[in-house]
Amino acid sequence: MNIHVNANTLKYVSLLTLTLQNAILGLSMRYARTRPGDIFLSSTAVLMAEFVKLITCLVLVFNEEGKDAQRFVRSLHRTIIANPVDTLKVCVPSLVYIVQNNLLYVSASHLDAATYQVTYQLKILTTAMFAVVILRRKLFNTQWGALVLLVLGIVLVQLAQTDGGSGVGGATGNAISTAASATLTSAEAPAQNRMLGLWAALGACFLSGFAGIYFEKILKGAEISVWMRNVQLSLLSIPFGLLTCFVNDASRIYNFGFFHGYDVFVWYLVLLQAGGGLIVAVVVKYADNILKGFATSLAIIISCIASIYIFNFNLTLQFSAGAMLVIASIFLYGYDPSRANAKPIPHSDPGAGDEEKLLPRV
Numbered sequence: 001m002n003i004h005v006n007a008n009t010l011k012y013v014s015l016l017t018l019t020l021q022n023a024i025l026g027l028s029m030r031y032a033r034t035r036p037g038d039i040f041l042s043s044t045a046v047l048m049a050e051f052v053k054l055i056t057c058l059v060l061v062f063n064e065e066g067k068d069a070q071r072f073v074r075s076l077h078r079t080i081i082a083n084p085v086d087t088l089k090v091c092v093p094s095l096v097y098i099v100q101n102n103l104l105y106v107s108a109s110h111l112d113a114a115t116y117q118v119t120y121q122l123k124i125l126t127t128a129m130f131a132v133v134i135l136r137r138k139l140f141n142t143q144w145g146a147l148v149l150l151v152l153g154i155v156l157v158q159l160a161q162t163d164g165g166s167g168v169g170g171a172t173g174n175a176i177s178t179a180a181s182a183t184l185t186s187a188e189a190p191a192q193n194r195m196l197g198l199w200a201a202l203g204a205c206f207l208s209g210f211a212g213i214y215f216e217k218i219l220k221g222a223e224i225s226v227w228m229r230n231v232q233l234s235l236l237s238i239p240f241g242l243l244t245c246f247v248n249d250a251s252r253i254y255n256f257g258f259f260h261g262y263d264v265f266v267w268y269l270v271l272l273q274a275g276g277g278l279i280v281a282v283v284v285k286y287a288d289n290i291l292k293g294f295a296t297s298l299a300i301i302i303s304c305i306a307s308i309y310i311f312n313f314n315l316t317l318q319f320s321a322g323a324m325l326v327i328a329s330i331f332l333y334g335y336d337p338s339r340a341n342a343k344p345i346p347h348s349d350p351g352a353g354d355e356e357k358l359l360p361r362v
Helices: 002-034 042-064 069-081 084-089 091-110 113-134 141-163 194-219 226-256 264-286 289-310 317-334 337-341 352-357
Strands: none
Touching: 002 091, 002 113, 002 264, 002 289, 042 069, 042 091, 042 226, 042 264, 069 084, 069 226, 084 091, 091 113, 091 194, 091 226, 113 141, 113 194, 113 289, 113 317, 141 194, 141 317, 289 317
């Protein structure tokens, strides 16, 4: 009885965590890039998130090794130093994730939080595409139909925003920072460029799909924990992040400083970005595809409602229809007809075989 109660509790905690992580990150990124005052450099925030992630994963690996310092050091040496070929495999997703996270900041700077949240669901399509091409996965007919609905929904959302103007209040729309702004104050930053935000979101979706599937491919057959893999990822991401900072923002870092514009909220955003993915990695095993669909759908709804009050977002009927199509596609993509029609069979790891077929894990 207690096991059943605990399992249900973990599922609902997973639902709450996934929902809040999905919704709050997009809203926080948008607010951080549109609020009055000095604008921080997004490239530095991405780099600091990698440092936080590295430290967190090192602590988790240390815990996995029984809090034994010698075992911890030997494990790091054996996995990273003594196995350079395996470590180099992680270079590709490390670079991709750095570029992707920088693109997400560009997108959040130019798209309102609701449009950003809906458009970013296109990563389902790109992940499915790479799963078919790289992993030779076969999708159900319902999943292909879900992908069509997804594209139609996102097209409706984008057309609604094009037809309806900026969808944000004047003060917000005129005080948007960009990744390439010449000055670092919101009052002098150029007006938002919705097309740039859209292309940045599409690029981030494409990179997210590729990196996720590539990462899954190199994880298969390797006896390395998720936390150790993330240590490898962060270690290799940090040099790429430094390169990005000084290629894009060298003059501004020299003139204003690396931590220009940082305050408590920016550090909160750095922690949220670093910890969000790690939290999801932990809780996602307790949440089935239906719960994950609920979490993503609730996050879209929360983003839309919060955007109305925080950013003066104009919610139109066309936008609502597009968002509903995207939400429907999320549930349809997670639906497994073979599982629905099959009789339950006792198994030591229930649903593990079916779960492997359902990528991307929404």
